[in-house]
Amino acid sequence: MPSNVHRGFSLNEPLIFETASEGRKGVEPAAFDVPAADASKSIPAGLLRSGNDALGGFPEVSEIDVVRHYTRLSQWNFGVDTGFYPLGSCTMKYNPKINESAAALEGFAHLHPYQPEELTQGALQLMYELEGYLAEISGMDGVTLQPSAGAQGELAGLLMIAAYFKAKGRPRHKIIIPDTAHGTNPASSALAGFKVVPVKSEGRGVVTAEAIAAIMDDDTAALMLTNPNTIGLFERNIKEIAKAVHKKGGIIYCDGANMNAIMGIMKLGELGVDVVQFNLHKTFSTPHGGGGPGSGPVGVKKALVPFLPRARIKKAGKRYRLVYDNPKSIGRVKAFYGNFGVMVKAYSYIRRMGAEGIRKAAVTAVLNANYIKESLKGTFHLPYDQPCMHECVFSDKTLTQYGVSTMDVAKRLIDYGYHPPTVYFPLVVHGSIMIEPTETETKATLDVFIETMKQIAEEAKTTPDLLHNAPSNTKVGRVDETRAAREPVLRWRP
Numbered sequence: 001m002p003s004n005v006h007r008g009f010s011l012n013e014p015l016i017f018e019t020a021s022e023g024r025k026g027v028e029p030a031a032f033d034v035p036a037a038d039a040s041k042s043i044p045a046g047l048l049r050s051g052n053d054a055l056g057g058f059p060e061v062s063e064i065d066v067v068r069h070y071t072r073l074s075q076w077n078f079g080v081d082t083g084f085y086p087l088g089s090c091t092m093k094y095n096p097k098i099n100e101s102a103a104a105l106e107g108f109a110h111l112h113p114y115q116p117e118e119l120t121q122g123a124l125q126l127m128y129e130l131e132g133y134l135a136e137i138s139g140m141d142g143v144t145l146q147p148s149a150g151a152q153g154e155l156a157g158l159l160m161i162a163a164y165f166k167a168k169g170r171p172r173h174k175i176i177i178p179d180t181a182h183g184t185n186p187a188s189s190a191l192a193g194f195k196v197v198p199v200k201s202e203g204r205g206v207v208t209a210e211a212i213a214a215i216m217d218d219d220t221a222a223l224m225l226t227n228p229n230t231i232g233l234f235e236r237n238i239k240e241i242a243k244a245v246h247k248k249g250g251i252i253y254c255d256g257a258n259m260n261a262i263m264g265i266m267k268l269g270e271l272g273v274d275v276v277q278f279n280l281h282k283t284f285s286t287p288h289g290g291g292g293p294g295s296g297p298v299g300v301k302k303a304l305v306p307f308l309p310r311a312r313i314k315k316a317g318k319r320y321r322l323v324y325d326n327p328k329s330i331g332r333v334k335a336f337y338g339n340f341g342v343m344v345k346a347y348s349y350i351r352r353m354g355a356e357g358i359r360k361a362a363v364t365a366v367l368n369a370n371y372i373k374e375s376l377k378g379t380f381h382l383p384y385d386q387p388c389m390h391e392c393v394f395s396d397k398t399l400t401q402y403g404v405s406t407m408d409v410a411k412r413l414i415d416y417g418y419h420p421p422t423v424y425f426p427l428v429v430h431g432s433i434m435i436e437p438t439e440t441e442t443k444a445t446l447d448v449f450i451e452t453m454k455q456i457a458e459e460a461k462t463t464p465d466l467l468h469n470a471p472s473n474t475k476v477g478r479v480d481e482t483r484a485a486r487e488p489v490l491r492w493r494p
């Protein structure tokens with residue numbers, strides 16, 4: 001059978017180049033109604049393309065070939081709209097479609113960043129109010145919406161911290177980072193020019209004030225704390241830790257990407273945090289995971305407000321203005337004002353949820369994670385057996401006796417129609433399996449997932465080969481991930 005004949009739901013989609021046929025066309029433009037210009041007169045010879053060579057190598061296909069090809073390919077994709085996606089640390093929650101409709105409103109979607117202030121009052125108002133909501137949720141005094149991802153928010157926050165100490169005439173050079181921090185934290189610190197000082201969490205998975213006080217000195221600019229941390233635990237000593245850091249004139253940076261567990265319940269600013277970044281694409285409802293636009297706003301306490309990126313939005317009477325006159329600002333960190341579409345979705349989400357809804361989302365996210373943790377802890381090894389926040393971390397410790405690893409479990413879950421959880425992260429747990437169900441999943445969905453995980457643990461004992469060979473229900477089986485990274489094939493060759 002030729003490869004492009006489809007039977008039912010076919011996974012044998014050929015490359016679009018293979019379906020091409022010479023002379024087939026997608027679109028035929030109307031005949032010119034103006035005389036053809038001689039391109040060689042207006043375009044420099046070196047830049048001129050000749051004849052049909054310009055299209056050489058492109059597949060010649062009809063419009064419906066293209067539509068069907070890409071629609072079928074899109075069905076290979078797994079997303080939150082397809083099924084359960086418990087990817088720890090990533091908060092793959094369902095994104096209500098109403099937020100997409102809001103972002104698609106013409107007045108927002110067709111805005112040009114060079115439009116004058118008089119014509120963009122609505123957008124400026126939305127940004128101004130969103131900054132206010134995020135300041136309220138985090139307990140901060142000022143917010144920038146400019147950074148386009150969590151990691152870029154971290155970098156912006158660290159550059160502000162550096163500028164703060166420089167302005168005092170006493171630059172500091174070190175950042176303390178616990179072993180339970182997100183991997184982007186040390187990377188952002190190094191990028192901002194700091195030296196990273198690691199600190200170990202104690203036996204119960206959190207950092208102690210004593211450990212911090214022991215290494216905090218006059219050259220340490222900040223402690224960078226991921227809270228809740230990457231084991232899904234709340235850094236419960238944060239108030240004492242903040243005291244120890246503030247005593248030496250240091251700053252508390254909180255990686256707030258895991259805000260989904262705490263929003264509406266408590267404010268980081270009230271616990272002593274001075275700088276925090278949000279991940280709007282995680283907590284505040286923007287689909288992510290495919291490298292699409294994100295947004296990593298940063299909130300700061302009063303002392304750091306002068307250093308926020310330029311421009312700031314100010315309200316004077318009923319008018320909103322962009323203010324560039326802030327000499328201490330670290331400048332721009334992104335073209336124009338940030339990823340505006342993501343801001344619209346976050347604004348729409350927050351307005352639709354309201355204060356009570358935001359709190360309830362966090363409470364439900366934590367409840368769902370604890371439900372999974374309690375239901376599976378007799379089946380999988382649970383290294384930190386205590387109440388968790390929005391995610392729980394298991395390991396493969398009880399499975400290795402059958403020759404089964406975390407990777408095998410993750411791949412077998414694909415056979416059962418699930419996106420695997422985050423694996424081998426956090427690094428502090430050997431063979432970790434990090435499950436974040438989020439608040440948008442029903443108990444029924446969680447129950448079926450729990451049953452599936454138990455089934456897989458049983459298979460590990462009785463039929464481990466099923467796991468070693470997984471996934472087997474997919475077009476492509478177990479891939480060589482190292483080779484895919486080291487020797488990627490990025491070009492199609494006929």
Ligand SMILES: *Cc1c(COP(=O)(O)O)cnc(C)c1O
Pocket residue numbers: 089090149150151152182184226255257258279294296
């Ligand atoms: C996702 C995440 C980040 C990085 O955010 P990006 O938007 O991917 O840059 C940083 N810290 C934590 C705790 C995260 O979960």
